[in-house]
Amino acid sequence: MAKLKVIGGAPLKGNIELISDxxxxxxxxxxxxxxxxxxxxxxxxxxxxxxxxxxxxxxxxxxxxxxxxxxxxxxxxxxxxxxxxxxxxxxxxxxxxxxxxxxxxxxxxxxxxxxxxxxxxxxxxxxxxxxxxxxxxxxxxxxxxxxxxxxxxxxxxxxxxxxxxxxxxxxxxxxxxxxxxxxxxxxxxxxxxxxxxxxxxxxxxxxxxxxxxxxxxxxxxIINDQLQAGFYLMLAAATGGDLVALGAYADYLQPVTKYLEAAGNTIITQRNGIRVIGTQILLPTKPNPDLLAIADLRIQIGILAVQARQLGQTQFEFSKTLAEEIRPWLGSQVHYQEGRGMTLDGPINSLPTTLTYHESTVGLVGLALALTVKQTTWLDQAELLGELDKKLVDHLVSLGAQIKIEF
Missing domain, CATH: 3.65.10.10 (Enolpyruvate transferase domain)
Structure with missing residues (x-):
């Protein structure tokens, strides 16, 4: 069974070519x-x-x-x-x-x-x-x-x-x-x-x-996948990186870019896409209603990755089932309240050495957190992440993420 070895804290830098929507x-x-x-x-x-x-x-x-x-x-x-x-x-x-x-x-x-x-x-x-x-x-x-x-x-x-x-x-x-x-x-x-x-x-x-x-x-x-663009922009911000999402459109990503700007990142709209320049200190920022209304798990995971580096208490939208899956990783820093979603006390400075999961979506949450925390983290069942995006790990490595697949 393949495992992912992630050395967190490396900034994501470069250009990401988006898939079709x-x-x-x-x-x-x-x-x-x-x-x-x-x-x-x-x-x-x-x-x-x-x-x-x-x-x-x-x-x-x-x-x-x-x-x-x-x-x-x-x-x-x-x-x-x-x-x-x-x-x-x-x-x-x-x-x-x-x-x-x-x-x-x-x-x-x-x-x-x-x-x-x-x-x-x-x-x-x-x-x-x-x-x-x-x-x-x-x-x-x-x-x-x-x-x-x-x-x-x-x-x-x-x-x-x-x-x-x-x-x-x-x-x-x-x-x-x-x-x-x-x-x-x-x-x-x-x-x-x-x-x-x-x-x-x-x-x-x-x-x-x-x-x-x-x-x-x-x-x-067919337009490029704009929510994939939002996901990578958030991961770059969460790691203090400098990334251009090629083929991203500002009109569709305003909730994402406004949130990242409010957290202290620099957003530049270019002819060929959107660029985010991360900051070393992310300001505590409440996700705006338009951002929370985006019913896509990648965006929700991106918000969590950013909030994992923010100081203070923040809220985000995860299902109760998913919240319970990741609670053991975050311990007392995460709370779930019916009707209010999850509350996170940031920043997250450490994770368990090994993150165990049985569903691809939970694995993606683990990978996003592992990229932001400055430690070595192992993720079980690397093949599950391929169910979501076969090129996900390759893309992240090309952007500077320190990830290795080991058997």
């Missing part, structure tokens, strides 16, 4: 079903297990596709004749587009998508579909749908993708209020409009969709 690719794969003519061409598609699995489902539905791994181009041709299939949690963002094309869709219910299932029932009941369910399955049927207004401010991103895509072929006008400023939303709107949809942002948080009769093929260059 997986969620945007998944949303665009779903949107490709709406095109009855022409080909949807997605550029800068780096294959992941979820993307491969979604391609297989699209082929079962009847989509003709071709993927060039070297050029990172995915071509999708839905055509006229499609067949509905039973969707799983991995394809929950496809419910709306399968319904729009096949008039019926079924989704296997699992605890991990309980929120999305509840939101889907709200969406399609209001749009005029027939929604039925049992203990294991949600089924939606509809011959036509009528536009409605929704407040999506508290919805999951998968549900926003569903209502945004299905509304393009819905009668009348659909209005979405409280739409978050996310790369996947902006990219999806761009693709849908290129396909012939009529989607308009009337202000920063309101999207208006006028239904049309049909959509056609179009092309889109």
């Amino acid at each position: 997986e969620l945007t690719i998944l949303a665009c794969q779903a949107a490709s079903l709406l095109a009855t003519s022409g080909t949807v061409i997605l550029d800068h598609v780096q294959s992941t297990p979820k993307i491969v699995a979604t391609n297989k489902v699209l082929q079962k539905i009847g989509v003709k596709l071709a993927y060039n791994r070297h050029e990172e181009i995915l071509k999708l041709d839905a055509g006229w004749h499609l067949t509905s299939v039973e969707l799983t949690a991995n394809e929950v963002q496809m419910v709306g587009t399968v319904l729009a094309r096949c008039r019926e869709v079924s989704l296997i219910k699992t605890p991990e998508i309980a929120q999305q299932v509840s939101e889907l029932k709200i969406i399609f009941n209001q749009l005029g579909a027939t929604v039925t369910e049992n203990d294991t399955q949600l089924t939606i049927t509809a011959n036509h749908l009528e536009g409605q207004a929704f407040d999506v401010s508290s919805w999951s991103v998968e549900s926003i993708i569903n209502v945004l895509t299905v509304a393009t072929l819905t009668r009348g006008i659909t209005v979405l209020n409280g739409v978050p400023n996310l790369p996947v939303v902006s990219s999806l709107v761009e693709l849908l409009n290129k396909m012939g949809a009529k989607v308009h942002r009337t202000n920063n948080s309101t999207v208006r969709i006028q239904g049309v009769s049909y959509l056609h093929g179009a092309d889109l260059y």
Whole structure:
């Protein structure tokens, strides 16, 4: 069994090239079903297990596709004749587009998508579909749908993708209020409009969709993963480094950059990305609400890494389960209160010599902490970290992290 040996405290310096945004690719794969003519061409598609699995489902539905791994181009041709299939949690963002094309869709219910299932029932009941369910399955049927207004401010991103895509072929006008400023939303709107949809942002948080009769093929260059950029910017700040996240956009990362600036770091927006220059003394800083609202574990772990070097008490958002997993590492310096999340008394100056974990997400927390604390730390089950990002350790080493894999 492989272990990681981490000598913490080394500043992360250099440039990091970001991967393509997986969620945007998944949303665009779903949107490709709406095109009855022409080909949807997605550029800068780096294959992941979820993307491969979604391609297989699209082929079962009847989509003709071709993927060039070297050029990172995915071509999708839905055509006229499609067949509905039973969707799983991995394809929950496809419910709306399968319904729009096949008039019926079924989704296997699992605890991990309980929120999305509840939101889907709200969406399609209001749009005029027939929604039925049992203990294991949600089924939606509809011959036509009528536009409605929704407040999506508290919805999951998968549900926003569903209502945004299905509304393009819905009668009348659909209005979405409280739409978050996310790369996947902006990219999806761009693709849908290129396909012939009529989607308009009337202000920063309101999207208006006028239904049309049909959509056609179009092309889109997939944006880089902005949350990956935020993760590396935070790790660089937590280690007092100097890093440029190539392909990062200030518009999407304002909550991250404002937080890092408030903690005493220097943020420079460049033509090719965002640069953070770390400081030796991080000021105690409370994460702003917009930052806490980002529902991505990498950002939450980045916040923890920064707070591990801050003096004083800070709060951050982790699930109770994850909080209990890392509590033995931090001892009396961490507390969990129901409804308030975790409280950390910083700075963290020491960790157990060996961090043991059984899930990849817990391992990522351990790695982030080990990078910030000036000691040698061993992480069990290094292979689990590869489940999240196969190139994670290589990227960190290229930036100056002192990490070795030993057997």
